[in-house]
Amino acid sequence: MSKQPVLTYSLSGHIANRQGESMKGLTVKAFDKDLLTPDDPLGQATTDDRGNYAISFQKSDISRQLPELFGPDLYVCVFADDQLVGESSIFWNAGEQTVIDVVVNLTVSDAKKPASRLNFDQVIKSRAALADNRGAISQSIFISSDEFPEAEIAVIPVEHNQANQKETRYEIRINLKNAKLGVRTTPPPLQGKFLEERFSEQQIQEYDKRFTAFIPDHLSFDPHPQKLVKAFNRIPDRLQKDLRYNTTIFNPDQRQVFQDTSYPWSAFGRCETNFGPFSGVMIGPRHLLTCNHGIDWTPPPGYAADWLTFTPAYFDGNAPFGSTYATHIYWVKKDNNDGFSNGDEGQYDYVVLVLNDRIGERTGWLGTRRYTDAWDSLAAWWHIGYPGDLNSQQRPTFQSWFTMNGHDDQDDAHQIFFHQADVFPGQSGGPMFGFWEGEVGPRAVAVQSWQNSTTNGASGGGDLVDLAIRARNEHP
Numbered sequence: 347m348s349k350q351p352v353l354t355y356s357l358s359g360h361i362a363n364r365q366g367e368s369m370k371g372l373t374v375k376a377f378d379k380d381l382l383t384p385d386d387p388l389g390q391a392t393t394d395d396r397g398n399y400a401i402s403f404q405k406s407d408i409s410r411q412l413p414e415l416f417g418p419d420l421y422v423c424v425f426a427d428d429q430l431v432g433e434s435s436i437f438w439n440a441g442e443q444t445v446i447d448v449v450v451n452l453t454v455s456d457a458k459k460p461a462s463r464l465n466f467d468q469v470i471k472s473r474a475a476l477a478d479n480r481g482a483i484s485q486s487i488f489i490s491s492d493e494f495p496e497a498e499i500a501v502i503p504v505e506h507n508q509a510n511q512k513e514t515r516y517e518i519r520i521n522l523k524n525a526k527l528g529v530r531t532t533p534p535p536l537q538g539k540f541l542e543e544r545f546s547e548q549q550i551q552e553y554d555k556r557f558t559a560f561i562p563d564h565l566s567f568d569p570h571p572q573k574l575v576k577a578f579n580r581i582p583d584r585l586q587k588d589l590r591y592n593t594t595i596f597n598p599d600q601r602q603v604f605q606d607t608s609y610p611w612s613a614f615g616r617c618e619t620n621f622g623p624f625s626g627v628m629i630g631p632r633h634l635l636t637c638n639h640g641i642d643w644t645p646p647p648g649y650a651a652d653w654l655t656f657t658p659a660y661f662d663g664n665a666p667f668g669s670t671y672a673t674h675i676y677w678v679k680k681d682n683n684d685g686f687s688n689g690d691e692g693q694y695d696y697v698v699l700v701l702n703d704r705i706g707e708r709t710g711w712l713g714t715r716r717y718t719d720a721w722d723s724l725a726a727w728w729h730i731g732y733p734g735d736l737n738s739q740q741r742p743t744f745q746s747w748f749t750m751n752g753h754d755d756q757d758d759a760h761q762i763f764f765h766q767a768d769v770f771p772g773q774s775g776g777p778m779f780g781f782w783e784g785e786v787g788p789r790a791v792a793v794q795s796w797q798n799s800t801t802n803g804a805s806g807g808g809d810l811v812d813l814a815i816r817a818r819n820e821h822p
Contacts, residue, residue: 417442431450460781462747475563478564481708492526536674541677562710576603727779729779
């Protein structure tokens, strides 16, 4: 007796977002709807570059519990990083060939997840410097004087022995005449702009393609920080039971101190205001991302905020790319400067500042990207900051491959992200960032904001990206 031919069904379709863009790399799972028994899984596929998928299955796949009297009752679910992002209606009594298209509420950047520890070295590659690293650096000194000061500059060679090799370095000594001695001076206060009207989702996606990271030709690109150094812990290893300590380190402490100045590590640096030092990162040629609560919001009349200085790649007082100061600031909601994250302040704990010069052309910069909850629990995030417990905020530390989870009840435009990366005061303002396959460099999605005994909090969302867009458009 001859065998009956196996009946094979073919299911295909196209996955797009509400803007009509084809969605690559999403997982499509097909099911047969059963009214009395659990739905039958029929297979899965990943969307290709054009957003298309195809799944085939046999009649036996739809007859596991009860026999089908007619055709299968098909529907598909669409997933991004194991999170359901779309579902079709049910196609009752489907034929041998069925087409099911689905529109998902995602953007292209949402669907493209950051690189993880498992695939990082395969998709993120190092790059040697493309040009000589000689260039100009600048540092500003502010003095008080009744008349125009006179400056005398002396260049003094200094012999330096390191690892039995002689190297000539140079001291640049500046003598300023007519300065008022004993008079304290600071950089000027900041002009600023409050974010009132937000960009549309479509506009943000357009800027996402334009405002990517930048690697200067004179810097190499190394996705792993090199030149790791020993940390000197400034808090005791053993805590006394009757004392309280201002720290949230989840043992074992995974932070590592480094002094690398290749890209992207060149773009991170130390900020300083009236409140002391904290952390920040370059996100444009003269644009700095940091935390809101590090800003002194009590400036002289007529200004938005008081002064801020920034030194990229700061290490033991050294400024290998020079240093600069801010002139303008962009914010959503001002921190009340009481030292705590009160009410909804944790949702808005980020600012973008415009710097006095284009120091980012020497350091490079990160891109920015709106965080999506599709990335929750994805161990793909990095953080860099200047903690007070390790080396007294004189040296940067990094930590990698931790997860973040966006607050489920908060708007994606401005939300808290919970995490358990190790943080200590001084790391505030340092970015949470990730790497994406096929992109020039990493992108920042949030900044470190607050900590308590059970979890730590970062702050970000669409408003962070909006501030970056406006600062770069209005002060290119």
